[in-house]
Amino acid sequence: MSIMENFDLYAPRLVDKEEYFSAGHRACQGCGEALAIRLMCKALGKDTVIINATGCMEVVSAMYPTTAWKLPWIHVAFPNAASVGSGVEAGLKVLRRKGRIADRDIKTVSIGGDGGTVDIGLQALSGAMERGHDLLYVCFDNEAYMNTGIQRSGATPFGASTTTEPAGLDSSGKKAWKKNVPEIIVAHNVPYVATACHSYPLDFMNKVKKARKIKGPSYIHCLSVCPTGWRLSPELSIKAGRLAVETGVFPLYEVVDGKYKITVEMPEKLRPVEDYIKIQGRFRHLSADEIKIIQEKVVQEYNKLLDKVNNLHSWPDLKG
Amino acid sequence: MTKRTGMEIAFAAAEAAALCRIDVIAAYPITPNTHIPEHLSDIVADGRLDAEFICVESEHSALSACCGASATGARVFTATSSQGLLFMGEVMPIVSAMRLPVVMALGNRALSGPINIWNDHSDIMSQRDMGWISIFASNGQEVVDMVIQSFKIAEHRDVMLPLNINLDGFQLTHVVEPMLFPDQEEVDRFLPEYKPYATLHPDHAVSMGTLGLPEIFTEVMKAKDEALINSKRVILEVWKEWEEQFGRKYEPIDAYRAEGAKVLLLTMGSMDETAEAAIDELHKNKISVGLLKLKLWRPFPVEELRRAVKDAKVLAVMDRAVSFGGASGPVGAEVRSALYDEPDRPLILNEIIGLGGRDMTVGDFVQIAEKAVRAEREKPREGYEIYGVRGS
Numbered sequence: 001m002s003i004m005e006n007f008d009l010y011a012p013r014l015v016d017k018e019e020y021f022s023a024g025h026r027a028c029q030g031c032g033e034a035l036a037i038r039l040m041c042k043a044l045g046k047d048t049v050i051i052n053a054t055g056c057m058e059v060v061s062a063m064y065p066t067t068a069w070k071l072p073w074i075h076v077a078f079p080n081a082a083s084v085g086s087g088v089e090a091g092l093k094v095l096r097r098k099g100r101i102a103d104r105d106i107k108t109v110s111i112g113g114d115g116g117t118v119d120i121g122l123q124a125l126s127g128a129m130e131r132g133h134d135l136l137y138v139c140f141d142n143e144a145y146m147n148t149g150i151q152r153s154g155a156t157p158f159g160a161s162t163t164t165e166p167a168g169l170d171s172s173g174k175k176a177w178k179k180n181v182p183e184i185i186v187a188h189n190v191p192y193v194a195t196a197c198h199s200y201p202l203d204f205m206n207k208v209k210k211a212r213k214i215k216g217p218s219y220i221h222c223l224s225v226c227p228t229g230w231r232l233s234p235e236l237s238i239k240a241g242r243l244a245v246e247t248g249v250f251p252l253y254e255v256v257d258g259k260y261k262i263t264v265e266m267p268e269k270l271r272p273v274e275d276y277i278k279i280q281g282r283f284r285h286l287s288a289d290e291i292k293i294i295q296e297k298v299v300q301e302y303n304k305l306l307d308k309v310n311n312l313h314s315w316p317d318l319k320g
Numbered sequence: 321m322t323k324r325t326g327m328e329i330a331f332a333a334a335e336a337a338a339l340c341r342i343d344v345i346a347a348y349p350i351t352p353n354t355h356i357p358e359h360l361s362d363i364v365a366d367g368r369l370d371a372e373f374i375c376v377e378s379e380h381s382a383l384s385a386c387c388g389a390s391a392t393g394a395r396v397f398t399a400t401s402s403q404g405l406l407f408m409g410e411v412m413p414i415v416s417a418m419r420l421p422v423v424m425a426l427g428n429r430a431l432s433g434p435i436n437i438w439n440d441h442s443d444i445m446s447q448r449d450m451g452w453i454s455i456f457a458s459n460g461q462e463v464v465d466m467v468i469q470s471f472k473i474a475e476h477r478d479v480m481l482p483l484n485i486n487l488d489g490f491q492l493t494h495v496v497e498p499m500l501f502p503d504q505e506e507v508d509r510f511l512p513e514y515k516p517y518a519t520l521h522p523d524h525a526v527s528m529g530t531l532g533l534p535e536i537f538t539e540v541m542k543a544k545d546e547a548l549i550n551s552k553r554v555i556l557e558v559w560k561e562w563e564e565q566f567g568r569k570y571e572p573i574d575a576y577r578a579e580g581a582k583v584l585l586l587t588m589g590s591m592d593e594t595a596e597a598a599i600d601e602l603h604k605n606k607i608s609v610g611l612l613k614l615k616l617w618r619p620f621p622v623e624e625l626r627r628a629v630k631d632a633k634v635l636a637v638m639d640r641a642v643s644f645g646g647a648s649g650p651v652g653a654e655v656r657s658a659l660y661d662e663p664d665r666p667l668i669l670n671e672i673i674g675l676g677g678r679d680m681t682v683g684d685f686v687q688i689a690e691k692a693v694r695a696e697r698e699k700p701r702e703g704y705e706i707y708g709v710r711g712s
Contacts, residue, residue, distance in 0.1 A: 046522050047522050048522065049392075049520045049521075049522070051388065058531065059531055062527050062529075062530040062531060063530065063531045063533065064530040064531060064532050064533070064536055065530075065536075066530075067527035067530060069525070069527050070525055071522065071525055072520040072521055072522055072524075072525045072526060072527075073520075073525070073526075073527045073528065074388065074391050074520055074527075074528040074529050075528070075529035075530070076384060076387050076388070076411065076414055076418075076529055077384070077410055077411060077414060079380065079410075080380060080381060080384035080411065082381075083376060083378075083380070083381030083382075083384035083385050083388070084384045084385065084387055084388035085388060086346075086374055086376070086381070086384075086385045086388065087344065087346060087374065087384065087385030087386060087387060087388025087389035087390070087391075087392075087396075088388040088389065088391065088392055088520060089388075090344050090346075090372035090374050090385065090388075090389050090394075091343065091344055091372075091388065091389035091390070091391070091392030091393065091394035091396075091520075092392050092520075093372060094343045094344060094370070094371060094372045094394055095343065095392060095393060095394055097370070098343070098370065100393070100513075101392075101393070101521060102523070106521070106522060123377060123378060123381075124377070124378070124380070124381050124384065126377065127376060127377030127378070127381055130377070131374070131375065
């Protein structure tokens with residue numbers, strides 16, 4: 001067992017006791033996203049500014065005159081968490097340089113749901129990553145526009161029934177595959193990109209801590225189980241997240257300077273996707289043949305990832 | 321005071337913004353404002369200004385970044401035109417609701433359909449109700465002065481609102497004029513360091529941009545309206561201070577040969593000086609027509625307008641935008657609304673002119689003035705006319 005793995009065993013005791021995302025917010029029972037945000041804040045600590053895209057988390061956490069946030073927090077609109085974050089980062093940088101605020105390292109962290117990140121916010125995200133701001137962007141991906149009522153997004157998985165691409169007599173839900181945004185961000189030469197899930201809290205928090213230390217852009221894509229939108233019982237949130245990983249549907253990995261690594265222990269043989277699918281109402285209409293199509297695609301995508309893990313080198317190693 | 325320097329007005333706007341020691345600039349290229357951010361980036365690249373220049377990937381991100389930077393307590397500047405302003409549109413009312421004093425130079429350009437890069441006022445008129453202070457410059461000197469005045473107005477604790485300075489695309493942005501530039505010490509004396517009310521900082525965590533339910537939303541709108549109306553007091557104060565320090569006078573409505581005139585024209589932006597030349601020509605021919613140059617568009621100077629037209633029989637309002645299917649052009653409608661309750665209001669003509677860069681000559685303004693003079697006798701129905709349409 002490596003030192004790093006050993007460290008993980010003791011990490012729970014080292015977790016910050018302070019709650020920066022406090023209780024009393026209005027998230028649904030079993031909300032994976034609210035849990036993930038609470039964990040993220042603990043990993044980030046006090047010297048953080050949060051920029052929140054419009055979405056569930058903004059609505060449930062900051063209903064005037066209340067707020068769940070004990071960190072400085074701003075919400076402007078839906079597509080621009082990354083560009084507002086760019087401005088916050090630039091503002092803090094120049095004010096620090098000019099001595100108008102304390103000479104202290106404050107991390108700018110933009111957060112958004114999958115709609116605000118992979119669809120309407122993708123351009124702003126790409127711009128911010130390309131410009132190289134000292135900015136961590138965390139996407140809390142619950143695989144549809146849950147705040148507006150479970151509409152299909154680019155992150156909705158194949159076959160899922162949503163309110164805008166529903167299953168029906170002549171339809172089996174979403175016809176396209178999930179958009180792979182972590183790969184798009186890797187293509188921006190971002191030094192730290194990771195996937196995560198609240199069902200693996202220490203893995204997620206360690207990734208947030210690593211990203212926080214990067215002097216430049218970083219990106220974490222956190223699968224966030226939504227019992228309301230996924231049509232599953234709230235007490236199954238954590239289990240669903242673990243099944244997403246164990247079936248290979250949503251593998252947890254990180255890409256450090258182009259070097260891929262799986263970060264949690266994976267079963268010797270992936271669990272069948274059916275284990276993940278059958279507990280969710282959004283997939284209840286799928287036939288055995290359709291589940292087979294999903295199974296094949298999941299294995300293919302997982303193998304593509306393993307291929308990168310096994311064959312791609314760290315960018316510094318590729319210097320000419 | 322230094323001597324007059326000849327410079328392109330867009331460059332002059334950038335120089336003026338740099339004199340204000342702005343901290344963050346976020347802008348995206350679009351004709352005809354582009355020389356403003358281009359020249360600012362030169363100033364930053366040469367080390368003459370210590371600022372962060374964010375080369376954003378869209379205007380939406382430009383105003384979003386300005387919003388974020390302003391929320392940290394930085395002094396922020398941007399510039400755009402036309403479609404760029406429309407793309408900023410989503411963020412426009414949020415900046416004012418968050419009471420962030422972002423200053424924008426707007427090189428006015430026609431909105432597309434068909435695409436057209438030349439001047440009119442359809443861009444700003446589409447964003448009229450976004451809660452921004454909106455002022456119009458007639459010439460380069462006014463652009464320089466207004467940019468410097470703007471930060472003092474916008475950042476004032478009794479105002480805390482974003483502000484746009486309108487300078488006509490090409491007619492102003494691309495014209496070289498001799499202008500007076502205050503030196504740095506003079507600007508520093510006039511414009512104090514920005515002291516924000518609340519900022520994004522972990523030492524005093526606040527939540528900005530929270531959700532407003534129906535129980536509070538009306539009150540927030542009322543507060544925003546009052547803030548904008550009340551900003552006029554500060555605008556007048558700042559303009560008075562400017563006059564005392566620099567000797568150049570600014571008023572919400574600048575009257576030209578209007579004393580006792582029965583017929584008045586009302587113009588904005590680069591139309592002002594062409595119309596002045598027309599007024600001079602008319603006076604040579606013993607036709608007494610006066611001119612009202614509207615500098616302050618929002619908050620609209622209702623009282624000043626009522627005073628300015630109290631002796632007039634005819635007021636011809638120029639609009640550089642169409643309110644399609646409306647009762648008047650945007651300025652015409654505003655003026656009519658402001659004067660409707662006046663017992664002796666003048667007859668109001670509304671001429672929609674100079675769309676998409678259509679040239680407006682001295683002769684055109686003479687023609688419109690003569691029509692206004694005839695209207696005193698003929699008493700035509702009040703409506704609006706799109707002036708100079710070919711083939712009609």
